[in-house]
Amino acid sequence: MSEQLIGKTAQFLLAGFETYIRDFNELTDLTPIFFKIRDWKALQQNHRKRLRLYKDQVNTTRQNLNEILLENTNSFDFWKTAKAHYSLLISNKKDKELAETYFNSVIRKSYSGLVINEDLMFVHEGYNSCAIYPNDNLYHSYPSDWGLDRIIQKILEDFDFGVPYMNKEEDIKFLIKSVKDVILTRYIPTSDSTTQVLKSVFYRNKGAYVIGRIRFGGKWMPFIIPFLNGPKGVFADTMIFDPNLMSGLFSFSRSYFMVKTDIPSQMISFLNAVIPNKKIHELYNAIGFNKHGKTEFYRDFLNHLSQSQDNFVLSEGVKGMVMTVFTLPSYNVVFKMIKDYFDPPKTMTRQEVREKYKMVGLHDRVGRMADTHEFEEFHLPLNRIDPLLLEELxxxxxxxxYTTSDELILRHVYIERRMTPLNIYLDTCSTEDAKQAVEEYGNSILEMAKANIFPGDMMTKNFGVTRQKRVIFYDYDEIEFLTDMNFREKPKPETFEQIYASTPWYNIAPNDVFPQDFKRFMIGRKDVKNYFFDYHTDLFNPENWKKIQEKIISGSGIHAFSYPQKIRFRPDEEI
Incomplete structure (x- = not known):
């Protein structure tokens, strides 16, 4: 085994990772420019480019390595030594945890049949094993003796976005009032009071989010200020203190932020302090390092397995025609596997289903579609698989x-957040909760439409309800781009033959959609059915769908507000 080849392999791997990070940062750095000039189409295209980077670079690195490794590709001893060399090369990197995940990704693609192996891969290391660096470049600090007015004014000066403010003085007044109403009614500033604001801005859609925290009364009070860039200039849209709303900004149904960070682990630590009910893997996902988020999820999953005893079981709800879905009751995710054969009338292939999931992965999820991690060769303890589940699988x-003596191995599986299926939720909830749920259901469909997604199968069993009672879509096998659909009025019959025809007497193309027909299958619960039809009349009007299509085609872009319109400082201000 050549030491020179081992060293060259480690260097190759590091070069591949550094190319990925360089390209990742270059694309991230373009976002403030697009925000400044209000080029929303370019901003979205840039986001998609960044999402594709990781897989493309891993494949390039793997192909380059295969050309030099030859017979060493599947050598256990070779890779074990290469990992040790690589560990030394990355030991002082500020993004060491990301470099470890990159190594894992390459070896999984290069070493055929490789299972998770601690000798060959970075399995349990974790983000908190990274070195701690001075925080000077992480956040701005504003001492309490400056006074609230000066602090707020300085924050707006530090974040000018290169665009004139629409009305900076009014923004300052709004923000001061928000702090006084929420914090100063309960706490008095002391000598240890201070304000810290992350220097990096979190961009998504048409929004730019500034995240900070204020120390009062011996504890930290986190806040988020969303800024928007409208035709009249930049303005502060609101100030968020509600932990549930802040958590929603980092939701699994939201697209990843475009945000620059030199030391990911320390940004994650700051965010974890600000939004403590988010898991580490969710935060890595949110700042765009979703592949490392996948690594952190797996570590969390292994830890949970070791501390729990319940069995994997089939998920509640109507069995899918395309997917078999199961869960571990004590862990808040579901495992989704594409069936070998689909029940009629489904006619697509397994590969077509995978393409739909890729489509969602590269798209703006606007807070209405669940994020998904895709795994290959995923191992589960065989003695924890319920017999009925094993039979179904x-x-x-x-x-x-395939199985070993003690494990069930899944060749391919999607893992996403577990929710209560909307049809089950509607079977048991109160009338008031049902009204809120059907409002959310319609909002979910319309917000996806504005992001150019037509869900296809809109039955309630394909939507889930979160703990915050938000309705999320999670069945992707029939989604299409909205602009590819043809929304039509249903022709009215004019003859007896047409009235009593057993099949449609008019031509129907594969992409034709008749919104009037939606009422037949959308809501079955009698006490809220008419309420839903009245509340969401636009859902059944073809002209409304066409207007959404026209806006998408015009390139003006949409903004998915991740907080209620009622808390905006200027609810009617256009963007």
Missing amino acids: RSTVNSLL
């Missing part, structure tokens, strides 16, 4: 399974 996804 054998009969529906057998080609994606």
